[in-house]
Amino acid sequence: MSDRRSPLPCRVLIIAGSDSGGGAGIQADIKAVTAMGGYAATAITAITVQNTLGVHGVHPLPLDLIEAQARAVLDDIGADAIKTGMLGSVAVVERVAAILDTSNAPAVVDPVMVAKGGAALLDDDAVSAVRSLMIPRAALLTPNAPEAEALTGILVADLDGQRRAGAALLELGAKAVLMKGGHVPGQTVVDLLVTASGETLLEGPRIETNSTHGTGCTLASAIAAGLALGRPLEVAVAEAWAYVSEAIRRAPGLGQGHGPLDHGWPLKDAR
Structure with missing residues (x-):
């Protein structure tokens, strides 16, 4: 069989x-x-x-x-x-x-x-x-904005802050960093993948919902x-x-x- x-x-x-x-x-x-x-x-x-x-x-x-x-x-x-x-x-x-x-x-x-x-x-x-x-x-x-701020001391309130914090976290030894943008104000949510070779943006409209537990x-x-x-x-x-x-x-x-x-x-x- x-x-x-x-x-x-x-x-x-x-x-x-x-x-x-x-x-x-x-x-x-x-x-x-x-x-x-x-x-x-x-x-x-x-x-x-x-x-x-x-x-x-x-x-x-x-x-x-x-x-x-x-x-x-x-x-x-x-x-x-x-x-x-x-x-x-x-x-x-x-x-x-x-x-x-x-x-x-x-x-x-x-x-x-x-x-x-x-x-x-x-x-x-x-x-x-x-x-x-x-x-x-x-x-x-994979830090969100408050976590990245706590780890780096860099304010993460916009895409520039995401970039600077992501670069700092690479300097601390991470091979790659996904800077999540859910806590960053705006109608569009931008997550930023930062590596030694460059960056990738993932973006989409913010979904208005309370169902975000565990994202x-x-x-x-x-x-x-x-x-x-x-x-x-x-x-x-x-x-x-x-x-x-x-x-x-x-x-x-x-x-x-x-x-x-x-x-x-x-x-x-x-x-």
Whole structure:
């Protein structure tokens, strides 16, 4: 009898926090990687009590447990890309940086600092650890404007600010930087991909909606899936950007606050 199994999907290890509401964090990451054709595995850094109205509690997991999850995945399943999200503390940043050093997989680093509702997800003293330990290990860094400002001290209020902050983050060691423009004022949203060889602009009209919870997590994980599938960086970023834009447009309108995206729209369209 012939083997009807399909080829193994490309593997993404996600190291991030859990969102009980399902719109961001590990839950959004898994959905995004799956929708983009990858296989998602996880190492959870913290459990959050969260819904569309905000973060109501954060419970970090022990360092050894975080590392044990990652090691269990890397030593057995392996990874073609790694995505990091919420890390929370200096100690977790240090441990995750050490984990990244044991793998050759490219790392997409989302420097998560604040939840959509305003809750802090990274200790103030951990910002310098992200700057010194995570940025140099990033094949791609994906900061929004406030995160880029915190990491560089450069005001990001327009495209020029995005360019200057992106260049500064390259100087800090990132191989590439996707400067997200959702927090930058204007009717058009511009994301700027900056590499040593140049820049790529991705732009589109701002979608007026409250359903933007987890956009950063979703975008970074979708890019990681593209890299795991062997896409060139520019192609992985463009495909993920288009995926997230459509996921925002099709958002199901759940919850009373910042609602989740429709992560599964490509799977629905494929039926």
